[in-house]
Amino acid sequence: MNASSPRQGSSAASKRKDARRNQQTLLDAAAAVFVTSGVDAPVREIASKAGVGLGTFYRHFPNRADLVIAVYRHQVDTCAEAGPTLLAESPTPFAALERWVDLFVDFLVTKHGLAAAMQADTTGFEALHTYFLDRLVPVCTQLLDAAAAADEIRTDLDAYHLMRGIGNLCIGTDGDPRYDARRLIALLLEGLRRPHRP
Amino acid sequence: MNASSPRQGSSAASKRKDARRNQQTLLDAAAAVFVTSGVDAPVREIASKAGVGLGTFYRHFPNRADLVIAVYRHQVDTCAEAGPTLLAESPTPFAALERWVDLFVDFLVTKHGLAAAMQADTTGFEALHTYFLDRLVPVCTQLLDAAAAADEIRTDLDAYHLMRGIGNLCIGTDGDPRYDARRLIALLLEGLRRPHRP
DNA sequence: TTACAATACGGAACATCGTTCCGTATTGTA
DNA sequence: TACAATACGGAACGATGTTCCGTATTGTAA
Numbered sequence: 001m002n003a004s005s006p007r008q009g010s011s012a013a014s015k016r017k018d019a020r021r022n023q024q025t026l027l028d029a030a031a032a033v034f035v036t037s038g039v040d041a042p043v044r045e046i047a048s049k050a051g052v053g054l055g056t057f058y059r060h061f062p063n064r065a066d067l068v069i070a071v072y073r074h075q076v077d078t079c080a081e082a083g084p085t086l087l088a089e090s091p092t093p094f095a096a097l098e099r100w101v102d103l104f105v106d107f108l109v110t111k112h113g114l115a116a117a118m119q120a121d122t123t124g125f126e127a128l129h130t131y132f133l134d135r136l137v138p139v140c141t142q143l144l145d146a147a148a149a150a151d152e153i154r155t156d157l158d159a160y161h162l163m164r165g166i167g168n169l170c171i172g173t174d175g176d177p178r179y180d181a182r183r184l185i186a187l188l189l190e191g192l193r194r195p196h197r198p
Numbered sequence: 199m200n201a202s203s204p205r206q207g208s209s210a211a212s213k214r215k216d217a218r219r220n221q222q223t224l225l226d227a228a229a230a231v232f233v234t235s236g237v238d239a240p241v242r243e244i245a246s247k248a249g250v251g252l253g254t255f256y257r258h259f260p261n262r263a264d265l266v267i268a269v270y271r272h273q274v275d276t277c278a279e280a281g282p283t284l285l286a287e288s289p290t291p292f293a294a295l296e297r298w299v300d301l302f303v304d305f306l307v308t309k310h311g312l313a314a315a316m317q318a319d320t321t322g323f324e325a326l327h328t329y330f331l332d333r334l335v336p337v338c339t340q341l342l343d344a345a346a347a348a349d350e351i352r353t354d355l356d357a358y359h360l361m362r363g364i365g366n367l368c369i370g371t372d373g374d375p376r377y378d379a380r381r382l383i384a385l386l387l388e389g390l391r392r393p394h395r396p
Numbered sequence: 397t398t399a400c401a402a403t404a405c406g407g408a409a410c411a412t413c414g415t416t417c418c419g420t421a422t423t424g425t426a
Numbered sequence: 427t428a429c430a431a432t433a434c435g436g437a438a439c440g441a442t443g444t445t446c447c448g449t450a451t452t453g454t455a456a
């Protein structure tokens with residue numbers, strides 16, 4: 001790896017301005033399309049909306065998952081940064097955890113199909129899965145540790161499991177108005193509460 | 199609909215014996231392939247394993263989802279029938295519910311990708327989703343009602359939500375040995391317990 | 397300003413899906 | 427044994443993610 005080699009990839013600023021412009025156009029188009037058609041929208045639709053060819057798309061984003069990450073990176077970071085803030089501002093660590101989970105659920109639920117996409121099962125979205133976890137698990141851990149230290153919750157569930165559980169419960173919130181993921185997540189948190197011991 | 203029209207579909211016995219034989223061969227091949235490659239295995243792979251053409255496949259099963267239903271129908275029915283039995287044999291309704299959930303989770307977890315497939319989001323598996331729910335929600339309702347009548351659980355969660363929650367939590371149990379869906383499901387049931395009120 | 401090399405672009409083409417279609421083969425029966 | 431109903435096989439279609447490569451654009455050095 002040569003240190004002088006030009007940077008490349010979805011988040012790097014390219015030298016040529018048409019490239020920079022196209023990258024931003026693609027991100028904007030993707031964000032718009034994701035809102036209406038969900039994160040599973042075809043690459044062609046996004047490229048078309050951006051007025052750009054497929055080659056250009058793949059030049060900027062090696063694959064679909066990288067585009068999704070790029071589109072939501074900022075929001076994920078915001079969610080991550082909210083953790084310490086909530087911990088400082090909330091009456092108890094558990095309350096902070098509840099609020100943070102609410103934030104995370106808000107984020108997932110408003111992105112059609114995002115939660116499902118993160119289950120790397122079918123598609124090649126494992127990068128997405130990994131990014132979310134890398135970024136958010138430490139924050140969640142901090143919240144859980146604080147709540148555990150305050151003796152508010154059990155200690156036998158780690159942040160990874162909690163995050164996965166929440167993510168999974170958010171799957172399929174579109175297409176079924178009956179389904180209320182929040183209620184189940186609230187129940188999960190309820191189950192996490194330490195039963196007042198003798 | 200003419201009453202004398204010959205029955206057709208995945209569960210009907212055809213008149214010609216080659217048809218009957220091929221249907222069974224397809225079911226066997228599918229069951230075998232599902233074990234190794236998961237329920238998302240390509241139709242071509244199943245047809246090939248059965249030594250049969252694609253046309254034959256689609257003659258017997260209008261689409262992939264119908265095949266999956268056919269393969270697992272018996273096991274789903276078994277699970278449904280276990281509900282009343284457990285209710286009669288268990289010390290308390292809640293214990294019966296726990297055992298039944300365990301049965302259901304066993305079923306889902308051993309079928310790679312089944313839980314994910316039931317989220318009709320991407321693929322055309324809504325028939326699968328519907329079948330599972332139609333068959334199991336009534337059973338689950340019975341268990342919940344019994345537990346509620348015994349004042350063991352809260353009454354603000356219906357069977358549909360519980361089933362969906364459990365199904366969702368089972369998603370992605372393969373491909374990640376760290377993830378333990380059962381623990382989260384146990385926590386969910388814990389949260390469902392009625393907090394001993396004054 | 398102008399040539400030109402580096403860079404980026406566009407979209408045809410490929411592989412993999414589920415699914416449909418239709419000419420051919422098999423089967424049950426008169 | 428002929429023949430009509432039925433079933434079979436697999437080519438072909440449409441959708442998708444991704445790769446490839448000839449062409450166009452851009453920044454820069456002469």
